[in-house]
Amino acid sequence: MMSTLSGRFLILTVVFVMLAEVFIFVPSVARFRADYLDARLERAQIASLALLADDMIDPALEAELLQNAGVFNVVLRRDQIRQLMLSSDIPSPIVATYDLRDPGPWTLIRDAMMTLVRPGDSIVRVIGDPVREGGELIEVTMATAPLRQAMIEYGLRVLVLSAVISIVTALLLFLAVRRFLVVPIQGVVAAMQSYSQAPEDARRIIEPSAGVRELRAAEEALQSLQTQLTGALRQKERLAQLGSGVAKVSHDLRNVLTTSQLFADRIEMSKDPTVARMVPKLLNSIRRAVSICEGVLAFGRADEPPPALSLVPLSGVVADVIDGERLAAGDAAISFAEDVSPAMVVRADPEQLFRVIANLVRNARQALQASGKGGEICVAGRDEDAAWVIHVRDTGPGLPARAQENLFRPFQGGVTKGGSGLGLVIAAELVRGHGGTLGLLDTGPEGTTFEIRLPKQLVISEGGLG
Missing domain, CATH: 3.30.565.10 (Histidine kinase-like ATPase, C-terminal domain)
Known part of the structure; x- marks a missing residue:
């Protein structure tokens, strides 16, 4: 399959589509991570509303709110006051802080790749803007293991979808290339093979039929070449036949001229001054004619x-x-x-x-x-x-x-x-x-x-x- 035009085109199409999907995959994963963290911030803000409604809540309810939000602590800054709204024990020290208030695209991509390549579970701080102007700043601490797992699952779904898209696209392009390029090229090759078997047969000259402009131009050029070659072969055959006929005529004509030369030799003895003046030229003409006939008979011999x-x-x-x-x-x-x-x-x-x-x-x-x-x-x-x-x-x-x-x-x-x-x-x-x-x-x-x-x-x- 690798040796065929359509097979190579199919493989190259899959490779190029997958390469394009890679450039789409990285920003997509970075965007998924940012949306995931924004969702955690929003959940943490909703959980903190319970504390704003009632300054004293049950520790069990606080733990449930933090678990539903997927965070360990929630800090809300309102009216220039930073308040720890919900809290629980943090299993390990914070290893990184991510600010989502105004991140650049390269920052999001870098942080997403760092999350994917960092093994194990670690604690990070995430800072963002509260929704619906619920404060000046919201800050949470959370584990990275669930985030990393969600990013991996999302990335696998993207890769599977990209593979399906690549295969379908490549298959469609394969069929299109085969229909519009490979089949016409095979037709040209078949026409050339047929013509090579009997180049003198004008019926085997290709008839341009391709719909693609470049292929049609190639067919027209091949048609012109075959037409000229067929004409040349026919002319060669006619020349061969003519040469055979000329050789026969030259043979007989040489005999006639030889006889004429004998008569001219006798006329040369005439005492008529006009005849005496014309006979040498006549003899020269006859001698040259004989020489030409002999040359025609010798024409084409290997020992010429x-x-x-x-x-x-x-x-x-x-x-x-x-x-x-x-x-x-x-x-x-x-x-x-x-x-x-x-x-x-x-x-x-x-x-x-x-x-x-x-x-x-x-x-x-x-x-x-x-x-x-x-x-x-x-x-x-x-x-x-x-x-x-x-x-x-x-x-x-x-x-x-x-x-x-x-x-x-x-x-x-x-x-x-x-x-x-x-x-x-x-x-x-x-x-x-x-x-x-x-x-x-x-x-x-x-x-x-x-x-x-x-x-x-x-x-x-x-x-x-x-």
Whole structure:
């Protein structure tokens, strides 16, 4: 029971209620003692009235009056005269005097505790004000044993009542906590266990139902998390299926491209100057297409090789990319520019670097064509102390907010209608394979700039894409 929330709450409630009763018990006992002594003073005053009515009373009657009052002596001061009204033998000396005329709360509590802890029977003097202005002062002597016994019996009754109140209160709170906290928490745990058995099943996603605001907020947060996880698992499954399909298509496409390459090799022998000028670019395009197909087929293998690094003139790679995209732009009002020094050489895999820059330039060109306003695309490179930096800038309309949030997520970061968003994902993976980074530098109505940083120190991440 101690290991459960409701059990611990039950025990803590009992402890706290009993602790509160202790703070109530001490003043209650002190008040009971003061009332007890006031009652003795009142009885002693009533007994002394018999003597005021008749100066001479029978000793037996005097003893009976003192016994009924529970005192040994009664002293009454009237008209500035102190008179011993009733008296009897005192069995032992007086050990303490208590003045009840104007006691403070701490004085009453202290005296009550002293009475409880003092063992045996002793004689005390009690001073108080007479009732109904029956004099100026009344004083009695009495034994403490009956007072102490009455205080103990009263304290036990208070403790028993406190225990009953504590148990009933704790039980009610236990039932309330179980109803409003424990049961909903158990429901959340059961929902989590059910969801963990089949996270792809959307029917197992929790439906918020708690009436407590904090628990409902927890259920809503769990619902959002489960919804996102289920969507991610479904997308992972679709990606796996898509990857299988792409691998099959790439296999067949590679065969077709290989055949095309054989025909292009024969066309290369043509003496037509236009054909002679276009064939090298066609061959390069076919060779890159074959390389991409082979890369798709190798994608995900444990023995996937890292990038084949070599010293690559960046201007040549950029020129090839721009030539291809200029042809793809056709009659669109899009201009291309490059700001790369012919002497700038980077350490990279030439095929992968071409794919990275081509993906970025292609995205920029498609964005400009989609806007219908045209613009300019510029590829610039600079040499820093620790890295080679490549910027791909365009004067397009900028990336929408959704595209920025899902920039490097497959099938979510596409900007153009029908786009898959895979271009940036592939480019980012290729750059990471070189130990570098690809990021969005800025975007807005004036255009968008992506930055590629390739470190000069030879650091290649494991599993770089080939």
